[in-house]
Amino acid sequence: MLKINEVFYSIQGETSYVGYPTVFVRTTGCNLRCTYCDTKYSYYEGQFFEAADLLQQIKSHGAEYVCITGGEPLLQKEIFPFMTTLCDLGYKVSLETSGSKSVQLVDPRVKIILDIKTPDSGEPDSFLETNLKWITLSTEIKFVICSEKDFEWSENFCRQHDLFQKFIVLYSPSFGQVSETWLAENILQKKSKARLQIQLHKYIWSPDTRGV
Numbered sequence: 001m002l003k004i005n006e007v008f009y010s011i012q013g014e015t016s017y018v019g020y021p022t023v024f025v026r027t028t029g030c031n032l033r034c035t036y037c038d039t040k041y042s043y044y045e046g047q048f049f050e051a052a053d054l055l056q057q058i059k060s061h062g063a064e065y066v067c068i069t070g071g072e073p074l075l076q077k078e079i080f081p082f083m084t085t086l087c088d089l090g091y092k093v094s095l096e097t098s099g100s101k102s103v104q105l106v107d108p109r110v111k112i113i114l115d116i117k118t119p120d121s122g123e124p125d126s127f128l129e130t131n132l133k134w135i136t137l138s139t140e141i142k143f144v145i146c147s148e149k150d151f152e153w154s155e156n157f158c159r160q161h162d163l164f165q166k167f168i169v170l171y172s173p174s175f176g177q178v179s180e181t182w183l184a185e186n187i188l189q190k191k192s193k194a195r196l197q198i199q200l201h202k203y204i205w206s207p208d209t210r211g212v
Contacts, residue, residue: 001048001049001050001078002027002048002049002051002054002076002078002079002082003027003028003029003046003047003048003049003076004025004026004027004028004046004047004048004049004054005026005027005028005039005041005042005045005046005070005071006024006026006042006046007023007024007025007026007054007057007058008023008024008026009021009022009023009024009061009063010022010024010201011200011201011204012065012067012200012201013198013199013200013201013202013204014113014142014170014172014197014199014200014201015094015111015113015140015142015170015197016140016168017065017067017092017094017111018197018200019200020063020064020065021061021063021064021065022063022065022066022067023057023058023061023063023065023066023067024066024067024069025054025058025066025067025068025069026039026042026069026070026071027042027046027068027069027070027071027072027073027075027076027079028042028043028044028045028046028070028071029042029043029044029046029070029071029072029075029076030042030043030070030071030072030075031072031075031100031101031126032072032098032100032117032123032126033122033123034117034121034122034123034144035120035121035122035146036121036144036146036174036175036177038175039070039071042070042071043071051078051081051082051085054082055085055086055089058086058091064090064091064092065091065092065093065094066086066091066092066093066094067093067094067095067096068082068083068093068094068095068096068110069095069096070096070097072097072098072100072101073095073096073097074095074097074101074102074103074106075101080105080106080107083095083106083107083110084107087107087109087110092111093107093109093110093111094110094111094112094113095110095111095112095113096113096115097112097113097114097115098114098115098116098117098123098126098127099114099115099116099126099127099128099131100117100123100126100127100128101128102128102130102131102134103131103134103135104131104134106134108136111138111139111140112135112136112138112139112140113139113140113142114131114135114139114140114141114142115142115143115144116141116142116143116154116157117144118143118144118145118146118150118153118154119149119150119153120146120147120149120150120174121144121146121150124153129161132161135167137166137167139167140167140168140169140170141158141163141167141168141169141170142169142170142172142197143157143169143170143171143172143194144172144173144174145171145172145173145174145178145183146174146177146178147177147178148186151171151183151186151190154171154194155190155192155194158193158194164193164194168195169193169194169195170194170195170196170197171183171187171192171194171195171196171197172197172198172199173198175199175202180196180198183196184196
């Protein structure tokens with residue numbers, strides 16, 4: 001049984017899978033309390049599903065891509081065999097995780113999106129550095145940037161662990177805190193190797209674009 005907050009079909013707004021029609025499975029529960037969290041409703045709300053029923057919901061949308069997100073999905077041990085089942089069925093599976101829980105048992109076919117928390121997230125000490133031993137070459141490293149301090153911290157972290165040379169590194173502006181233009185200019189001016197990422201879904205589904 002898995003406690004699930006919601007299952008929905010939408011456009012993937014982040015990562016190298018951006019733009020693809022995707023089924024999102026949002027698990028219930030999170031061990032972190034990030035300052036910019038936009039899914040606080042997932043902390044406690046949800047209902048239990050048998051894996052078979054969840055798979056049927058996913059199948060009904062006819063999508064190739066499935067994103068496991070939260071909350072923090074790795075709080076529930078049943079998520080590991082569930083992701084393996086999805087891979088066995090031929091889905092392209094991504095996992096959004098903070099890295100505060102071990103990814104050692106994640107099926108290697110799953111694309112791990114490792115959202116490393118910056119100082120202004122309020123959870124800068126949550127990342128398990130041992131996870132850097134278990135991630136694969138398909139893993140993408142994400143930093144949500146809230147300030148100049150966050151930018152410099154992320155640059156230093158990436159250089160310290162040689163992340164730019166090994167992985168796709170994504171810098172995303174914290175929505176409503178710093179602008180996309182400001183972050184783009186910092187990436188260019190400071191010759192960062194990071195890739196700028198915006199949350200495309202927040203622009204597609206913003207109130208002023210609905211019905212257009």
